[in-house]
Amino acid sequence: MRFSRRLGSDTGQNALSALLERLAADGETILNLSDSNPTRCGLSPGGVLEALSDPACLRYRPDPRGLESARLALAGRFGGDAGSYFLSASTSEAYSWVFKLLCDPGDSLLVPKPGYPLFDSLAGLEAVRAVPYRLEYSHPGGWAIDMDDLAAAAEASGAKAVVVINPNNPTGSYASRAERSAIVDTCAERGMAVIADEVFYPYAIEAGDSRSRFGGEDGCLTFSLDGLSKLLCLPQMKLGWMRVSGPRGEADEAGSRLEHIADTYLSAGAPAMNALPALLGKADALVASVRERLSANLASARSVFGGDGSPYRVLRCDGGWTALLEYPRYDSEERTALGLLREELVAVQPGYFFDMERDGYLALSLILDPVVFAEAARRVRRYIDALSLVRTAHRVVS
Numbered sequence: 001m002r003f004s005r006r007l008g009s010d011t012g013q014n015a016l017s018a019l020l021e022r023l024a025a026d027g028e029t030i031l032n033l034s035d036s037n038p039t040r041c042g043l044s045p046g047g048v049l050e051a052l053s054d055p056a057c058l059r060y061r062p063d064p065r066g067l068e069s070a071r072l073a074l075a076g077r078f079g080g081d082a083g084s085y086f087l088s089a090s091t092s093e094a095y096s097w098v099f100k101l102l103c104d105p106g107d108s109l110l111v112p113k114p115g116y117p118l119f120d121s122l123a124g125l126e127a128v129r130a131v132p133y134r135l136e137y138s139h140p141g142g143w144a145i146d147m148d149d150l151a152a153a154a155e156a157s158g159a160k161a162v163v164v165i166n167p168n169n170p171t172g173s174y175a176s177r178a179e180r181s182a183i184v185d186t187c188a189e190r191g192m193a194v195i196a197d198e199v200f201y202p203y204a205i206e207a208g209d210s211r212s213r214f215g216g217e218d219g220c221l222t223f224s225l226d227g228l229s230k231l232l233c234l235p236q237m238k239l240g241w242m243r244v245s246g247p248r249g250e251a252d253e254a255g256s257r258l259e260h261i262a263d264t265y266l267s268a269g270a271p272a273m274n275a276l277p278a279l280l281g282k283a284d285a286l287v288a289s290v291r292e293r294l295s296a297n298l299a300s301a302r303s304v305f306g307g308d309g310s311p312y313r314v315l316r317c318d319g320g321w322t323a324l325l326e327y328p329r330y331d332s333e334e335r336t337a338l339g340l341l342r343e344e345l346v347a348v349q350p351g352y353f354f355d356m357e358r359d360g361y362l363a364l365s366l367i368l369d370p371v372v373f374a375e376a377a378r379r380v381r382r383y384i385d386a387l388s389l390v391r392t393a394h395r396v397v398s
C-alpha cells in the first residue's frame with residue numbers, strides 16, 4: 001500500500017455532510033444547530049485589526065517557545081512564569097506536540113467517552129491509540145468520571161497520559177475537585193501525564209463552584225491547553241498555547257524536549273503573537289457576553305423541549321458551547337438527523353458523533369444567534385413530535 005495507516009481507511013464524507021453540501025449547493029437556507037464557528041455566529045471582540053497594526057508584527061524573531069511578550073502576558077493572566085508556556089498555531093497542534101513528546105508509535109492515551117471526535121484523528125496521525133474512559137450521567141446531578149473505568153483502562157493499556165477536557169465537549173462537564181485530585185494521584189502513581197484541554201473553561205453555565213483548572217498543577221506532569229479560538233472566539237487567528245507544570249525535574253525536562261519539537265516547526269505566526277497582550281485584555285468582556293448567549297440559548301432549549309410530561313430532556317450543562325438533547329427514539333439518530341435536514345432544513349449532530357453510549361441524543365450548539373437557535377429548536381421538536389404521531393397512527397391501524 002502506498003499510503004501510511006495513520007489516516008485509517010475511511011477518509012470519505014458521511015451521509016449527513018454530503019446532504020448538507022447538496023442542499024447548500026441547491027441554495028437552501030439551513031439552520032445549522034451544529035455550527036461551532038463563532039465567526040459565523042456574530043461573536044468576536046472589537047479592535048482585532050487595530051491590535052494587528054503594530055509594525056512589530058512584521059518582525060521575525062524566532063523563539064521555539066514563542067514570542068516572550070506574548071508568554072509574559074499569558075503568565076500575567078493565568079499564572080506561572082513565561083518560560084512554562086509554549087505557543088503553537090492551535091490547540092490541536094499543541095496536542096500533536098505533546099503526543100510526540102510522550103508517545104512512541106503504538107502507545108496509548110486515555111480519552112473521555114463521550115468526547116470530542118477529533119481525538120481519533122489526532123491520535124491516529126501520531127500513530128498512537130486513543131483508549132476511552134467512561135463518563136456517566138445521572139439526572140439531574142450531571143456527569144461524573146467513572147474513576148474505576150479510568151484506572152482499569154490505564155492498567156490494561158499502559159497509557160502514557162490521561163486527556164481531560166475541562167469542561168468536556170459535548171457533555172459540558174468540568175472535572176470536580178475530587179475528580180481532579182483522583183486523576184492527579186493516579187497519574188503520579190503510574191508515571192502518567194495529564195493533558196488538560198481547558199479551552200472552554202471560562203464558559204460556565206450551570207456549574208457550581210466545584211471546578212478548578214489543571215493549569216499549574218504540580219502533583220504530576222501536566223500540560224494545560226488553551227487558545228484564541230474559544231477564549232476570544234478567534235479561530236482564524238491560529239494561536240494556541242500550553243502551560244507545562246509538574247514536579248520540578250520532570251517539568252523542566254519536558255520543557256526542554258518540547259522546545260526541540262516546537263523549534264522544528266516554529267509555527268505560531270508573529271502577528272497573532274504580537275497582538276496577544278492586547279487581545280487578552282478584551283477576553284473578560286467577550287467571555288461575559290458569550291456566556292449570556294449560552295445561558296439564553298440553554299434556557300430557550302429547556303423551554304422548547306420542556307413542558308408537563310415532555311418525553312424530551314435537555315441534560316445538565318455545566319459549561320461549554322454545546323447542550324445535549326435526549327429525545328424519544330422513534331427512529332435512529334442518523335435517520336432522525338437526516339430527516340431533520342431534509343424536511344426541516346435543520347442541521348444537527350447526532351450523539352454517536354461523540355460516542356454516546358446509546359442512541360437517542362442530539363448535540364445543540366449554544367453559540368448561535370438566539371433567534372436562529374429558538375427557531376431551529378422549535379423545528380427539531382416539530383419534526384420529532386410528528387414522528388411520534390406517525391408511530392401512534394401505525395399502532396392504531398395495526
Ligand SMILES: Cc1ncc(COP(=O)(O)O)c(C=O)c1O
Nearest residue numbers: 090091092116169197227229240
Ligand atoms: C475540546 C476542544 N479542544 C480543542 C478544540 C480546537 O481548538 P483549536 O481551534 O485551538 O485547535 C476544539 C474545537 O472545537 C474543542 O472542542
